[in-house]
Amino acid sequence: MAPTKGPTKAQKAWLARGLAQPGGKLPLFDHNGRRVSTRLVRACLDAGWAEPWFANPLKPDWHICKLTDAGRQVAGAA
Template sequence: MGAGPVAVKGAAAKGSTKRPTKAQRAWLARGLEQAGGKLPLFDHNGRRVSARLVKACLDAGWAEPWFANPLKPDWQVCKLTEAGRRVLGSAP
């Protein structure tokens, strides 16, 4: 008996065939408009982006931590990765 598929997380997911949800895709796409691919902390309605959504994108390798936020250390500042650009169809 062979083993079943193995879940791939983090940087190893860059070659993954997993696709983002509609909400993840919308958040990631906003990084295409920002310098350095910075991803927003807040949605278009001014609400903080879900930590669960951010973690899922980090785990998939579509986003990566950018720098520590000294004013709000519990807020994860992220940027779009090349894998994120590829999954959006915007890789150079």
């Protein structure tokens, strides 16, 4: 599904953090140690910029994601 508009500043910043990670893994926590908003993660998943990587059996409500090719393009433009 192609996004109809570009990412927000917060979405772009989150996606950009995955560029330097092995496999494009996206962080679960922000720079202040707070969990990244589920709403932000869901918006990026829905836009096709991120995809689920694997399920966390200890924390099934946490979305462990990685960048998609489209996400890398969006993050690279940050």
